[in-house]
Amino acid sequence: DNKISVISSEQAKKLYKDRFSLTGHHGKKQSLKESWHSDITFKPIPSNYAALRLIQLPKTGGDTIWASGYEVFERVSEPYQEFLETLTATYAQPSFNKTADESGFKIFSGPRGAPENVGEVFKAIHPVIRTNPVTGWKSVFAVGHHAAKINGLSEPESKHLLEWFVRLIVDNHDLQVPHRWQNPNDLAIWDNRSVYHAATPDYVTEGLGERTGQKAVSLGERPYLDPASTSRRESLAKEGVSA
Template sequence: MIAADTTQLRFKPMRYGGSLDHLEYVEVAPIIGREYTKAKIKDILKADNVEEQIRDLAVIISERGVVFFRAKQDDLSVDELKHFTDMVGKLSGRPKENGLHVHPLYRDPGNIPMGNGETDENIYVINSEAAKKLYKTMPGKDSKQPKNLDREWHSDATFEVCPSDFSCLLMEETPAHGGDTLWCSGYEIYDRISPPMREFLDGLTATCAQPVFKNACVAGNYEVMSPRGSPLNVGDSFSPVHPVVRTNRQTGWKSIFAGVGLHVTRINGVYDYEDKMIREYIMRLITQNHDCIARMHWTQGAAAIWNNSCVWHAATPDTHLVPGAIRTGIRASSIGEQPYLDPASTSRREALGI
């Protein structure tokens, strides 16, 4: 048996090349997030050095976790949104055979079309009414108890063998207030864990089962979409095993990944109480360390793109409290590699000498 190489990273970390220095931005918080205040995604796609700019953007997203485009992106077509998201994943080294995610329930009659009246298998429509129809088989959805917003935290498509690397959301309609989205740095959460505990978590995996998709297909009498952005994302089991700690391929930094979230159902190899304790511990780190969080108050036409390998995100389900509130958007997601923990990777703070 050949021992794993603990000195050479599987993927060489990407380095920023300076092609986006002309764009105005502010850092959302010291640890996470960047907001481009005036930049237009369409202008990046039209640039002579478009590949250089998108590759550099992939580096920034991967280091900062999430990037916001505050200016109205209302001139960006659906095809351009898809192309942009696909290019970010492709130019940052995802498997060549992968592409954009196909939503498992695309064939569902409750799949509400986009604002233009069309549907697209690579576009997930953000719409609270659509969610009620698509996920009507979700356990506990009709509970009258106060909502536990812990369950909102997730990383996109963790229920797939190959989850999403990058997701880009363009918000089309927003209420005057409410409906914010939060992102939390999995890099920093990992760094706030003691070295002995980190070493323990490094050796764990989690099962990320999401039976709602198969249940919805059975209830609606239609077949689940397959494949879904990767030759490995097939069938209707939706119960892959992922590492609790994974390496981000773009940076080589470790991040807590499948330790918490909507799709994580079990930490493997530990007793039931230990499983609960580990997940509650990680969630407690998220909720008690709000300096690890970037918050987006949406404005019409704004966009966000994030790296699911190193951040979780959570929508704030409060728009039902705003009379006449409408919150709709369209999201495209690239599909990355099967999550892995590289023995040569380090934490973000270790890599940066912080």
Template sequence: MDQQATKAVSIERGAKAATGLVSTAEHTELPKLFTNHRDPLKLSGALDKFESFDVTPVIGREFVNVDLAYLLRAPNSDELIRDLAITSMFAPRRPWTFHVPGDANITTVSRRGVAFFRKQDNLTDNLQKELVQRLGEQSGKPATSQLHIHPVNNAAREHGSKDDEISVVSSQQAKKLFSGRYASFGFGTKRQSLKDQWHSDITFEPIPSDYTLLRLTQLPKTGGDTLWASGYELYDRISPTLQHFLDTLTANYAQPQFNQTARENNFSIYSAERGAPENVGEALEAVHPVIRTNPVTGWKSVFAVGQHVERIHGLSETESRHFLDWFTNLIVENHDLQVRLKWRNVNDVAIWDNRSVYHAATPDYAFEEGLGERSGVRAVSLGEKPYFDPQSTGRREGLEKEKQGGAFCPP
């Protein structure tokens, strides 16, 4: 099947999966950011036979001996993929049963943010693309949201894939393209902070990512771990008065460094459609809320974190910078809201939800001689336009309501 035909099938599949979306009134304080309610996503139990465990109390779940390629071709593939999409945010930790008015008894689960799978030797680039796209489709993303094409890290690059929808995450390519940023990465350097590594993928796009799937294909002898942090937990650690203020704010998300990199290396930004009709042009910037509601969980997360956030609207430059730095410092100073993956094998896989999770690679292998390079392949699914739902709750409040017999999602 050619690429256009594949996309047509994908759009049709996504439209069917998105029927759970119910449009509601526009948030009056954020007139351009629409709110949507989604019918509760319920686990079918298709993944129950697979062993898994929570990596930390707050974030991260690892599946044991699961072949992702099998999930794609199993007779009940749609059920498996849909449950995986839910489980990458909803992993069983402490089950309890409660009643949702007008519905059957269901078992609630704790939302996990990122899921890990070891040694996925059967997962090809094409299967990786299919999996991450279907994760979004089965959890109800818009039919027009496909796979992202990176404005810089695409098939035109020296160390890139031949497929624009696969980004090669390469330490060699990063050092070549972003020489200024990586100037202090080298043998014998004395770098004192790596906190600027934290980010969520492609938040500079009008339609950013829901899921990312990363598979490492080359490992250094040691080092190169990746860390993730929970945006849910970050929000819950802010005082209620300040939460209410932040709920009303929007920010400018941008990545001018990519334009600078293109100029310095004599190539053009990929300006055609980058996986969604809205993601076009060379101006890599968008307006999104500071606090974002995850449409699957109905929980609030601090979204304005990391490399792609430029300025909070309505604040002075000093005030904006204070909040943005403070968000990052909360991550750095609270390691109990983080999870760390040590990549043990070629083809280890991580899948995460960019709407509520941040991540940072660890370039420690670049500081010591002879440890080798790090490389992998990444496929990024596009989701919905970020929005804030004033009826949404924080994670801890949502879990408490569920334990007390409340609704699975906000009304």
């Protein structure tokens, strides 16, 4: 089924050799912060929900970690929030084209789930701060390896912000939720509009087996920031609920 993505560590090691070229102490990377992302944010109409089922698990490891975009937004001071709300970012993934060229694949250029998602260039412009249309809450959207640059800023300023967003995740474990896959066919579902995730490749260098699964993402709306939307805590406080 061409609407289902195969998640395969064995395949990834062949196609994305640079991601698995581990260096550092005992052959392991000293930072995996670049793993954080939301799915297909480089498309004009990106994903809303994602469902992941793993059918082959390593003996141990391979956990998935999620983090809250709502909470990242709330770790930012109010004046800085207001500044970030004025910005857009370019989201891109040129590595897909590079891998296709090197592996002899052809990129499918027809509509990919939405008429706007066409062509062989994976690039889109979306807000840095996004409103989730279901909750009406704001979250930081420009996070992870699909966020290429913050538009209108100098290169050092853009790099600083993108690295800072990821640092807010890495430095605050209380906004993360780890999941240890227990059984084949376990299923996880999340909202890409306000949640980031990262896989843990701790099993790769230890000979603990491969990690394989299937992933499906649905498409939502073109990302937007509603000026009338609020933070999660602000919304819950109005309802008399403590966040």
